[in-house]
Amino acid sequence: MRNARPETGGFFQRQRNWHPPAFAPGYKSTVVRSPQRAPVSFGNTLSEITGPVFGRAMLGELDNDLTLNYARPGESAIGPRIIVYGQVLDERARPVPNVLVEFWQANAGGRYRHKKDGYLAPLDPNFGGCGRTITDEDGNYSFLTIQPGAYPWPNGINDWRPAHIHFAIFGHGFVQRLITQMYFEGDPMIWQCPIVRTIPDKRAIETLIAALDMEATVPMDARAYKFDIVLRGRRSTMFENKLEGN
Amino acid sequence: MAQSLTRLKETPSQTAGPYVHIGLTPNICEISGVYPEDLGTRMVDDKTKGERITVKMRIFDGTGSVIKDALIEIWQADADGLYNSPSEPRGKADPNFTGWGRQASDVETGVFTFETIKPGRVPFPDGRPQAPHISLWIVARGINLGLQTRMCFADEEKANAEDPVLSRLEHQSRIATLVAPRDGDTYTFDIHLQGEKETVFFDV
Ligand SMILES: [Fe+3]
Numbered sequence: 250m251r252n253a254r255p256e257t258g259g260f261f262q263r264q265r266n267w268h269p270p271a272f273a274p275g276y277k278s279t280v281v282r283s284p285q286r287a288p289v290s291f292g293n294t295l296s297e298i299t300g301p302v303f304g305r306a307m308l309g310e311l312d313n314d315l316t317l318n319y320a321r322p323g324e325s326a327i328g329p330r331i332i333v334y335g336q337v338l339d340e341r342a343r344p345v346p347n348v349l350v351e352f353w354q355a356n357a358g359g360r361y362r363h364k365k366d367g368y369l370a371p372l373d374p375n376f377g378g379c380g381r382t383i384t385d386e387d388g389n390y391s392f393l394t395i396q397p398g399a400y401p402w403p404n405g406i407n408d409w410r411p412a413h414i415h416f417a418i419f420g421h422g423f424v425q426r427l428i429t430q431m432y433f434e435g436d437p438m439i440w441q442c443p444i445v446r447t448i449p450d451k452r453a454i455e456t457l458i459a460a461l462d463m464e465a466t467v468p469m470d471a472r473a474y475k476f477d478i479v480l481r482g483r484r485s486t487m488f489e490n491k492l493e494g495n
Numbered sequence: 496m497a498q499s500l501t502r503l504k505e506t507p508s509q510t511a512g513p514y515v516h517i518g519l520t521p522n523i524c525e526i527s528g529v530y531p532e533d534l535g536t537r538m539v540d541d542k543t544k545g546e547r548i549t550v551k552m553r554i555f556d557g558t559g560s561v562i563k564d565a566l567i568e569i570w571q572a573d574a575d576g577l578y579n580s581p582s583e584p585r586g587k588a589d590p591n592f593t594g595w596g597r598q599a600s601d602v603e604t605g606v607f608t609f610e611t612i613k614p615g616r617v618p619f620p621d622g623r624p625q626a627p628h629i630s631l632w633i634v635a636r637g638i639n640l641g642l643q644t645r646m647c648f649a650d651e652e653k654a655n656a657e658d659p660v661l662s663r664l665e666h667q668s669r670i671a672t673l674v675a676p677r678d679g680d681t682y683t684f685d686i687h688l689q690g691e692k693e694t695v696f697f698d699v
Contacts, residue, residue, distance in 0.1 A: 296630050342502070361517060
């Protein structure tokens with residue numbers, strides 16, 4: 250481990266206005282699912298500061314290859330092959346090593362392998378849609394997949410989700426837990442999406458758009474998209490108000 | 496202008512959506528063969544120390560309907576009040592207890608079932624003991640930022656009465672929303688997203 254001693258300080262206050270508000274009526278499902286009372290704040294205790302960690306031993310060889318992890322032997326998922334990579338950092342711009350990153354997505358036609366998804370686009374028999382990996386000592390992760398398709402969803406009568414990959418990220422404390430979605434550079438569908446538009450600040454939305462990276466692209470194989478993720482930062486120790494870096 | 500503090504902003508949250516189970520519990524939605532089992536389904540084994548309990552949870556929306564497409568993760572101390580985490584500074588927790596669980600609800604009933612143990616007490620930063628509690632993180636379609644709350648135990652009346660978190664709630668009548676009643680070895684925790692009985696959620 251890079252850090253000899255794990256950090257045990259409390260997390261910085263979450264900037265809740267950078268996140269989408271609970272009640273965002275343009276996304277209709279929030280109307281009956283958003284708490285109406287203000288959340289109660291208190292400083293972090295050990296219950297918030299600690300969190301589970303996962304060893305690499307639990308990873309299967311194909312966990313970070315969605316083109317193959319559900320495919321029949323000798324076959325692979327249909328769609329444009331892409332590498333998604335990036336770094337998990339905290340708000341102090343420090344890498345977050347050894348944390349589990351999970352992802353899921355629709356297939357190239359925009360269809361999820363799920364009973365409740367009735368979209369006309371066909372299932373791909375070789376595509377399941379889930380994967381996971383653990384960040385390395387420098388907070389880096391990467392996986393191979395196919396570019397998901399856009400899909401329509403029941404909200405307005407003609408609302409579409411831009412192509413996206415869902416991410417769930419662990420930090421080192423339970424209150425760093427984050428779920429978000431990654432979008433693709435240049436996609437005109439991003440700006441019309443009611444779920445994207447729950448985020449009030451355009452600059453915040455831009456941090457969810459992965460950049461096409463031709464240098465990381467593997468020639469004749471897969472284009473690369475870079476998606477960095479920032480988790481909450483923390484003070485270095487719990488019981489003292491030491492200055493950061495001490 | 497002053498010098499930059501070179502802080503980054505947290506990546507904004509987006510809803511887990513209706514298909515969160517594809518990513519986090521694929522085996523329960525018929526995506527088998529990718530992972531040998533869903534992560535977080537087993538918290539205890541034969542050797543885990545402590546009192547075995549079952550916790551049943553349900554989530555109700557503002558219309559009073561049970562939500563059936565959510566996912567809950569829980570995090571708790573072991574029987575001695577230690578967390579199985581590298582960030583636990585006080586000692587080593589029970590190696591036979593993960594402390595972390597993840598469940599989807601039953602598709603028919605909306606009930607989440609966690610097989611776990613009753614946690615020990617964990618100190619508040621000022622040293623006062625907190626009541627035994629389980630931390631929750633709730634995500635679903637229509638929830639834009641994962642909801643954080645705690646479950647306490649109804650048969651821990653004395654500990655609950657002196658708990659530093661519960662006692663600082665401005666509206667003491669809302670404590671009841673965080674306390675799960677016990678019936679045999681089973682605690683039942685109903686979470687209400689809105690309305691009269693809205694659960695206390697935390698910004699921690
Ligand atoms: Fe989606």
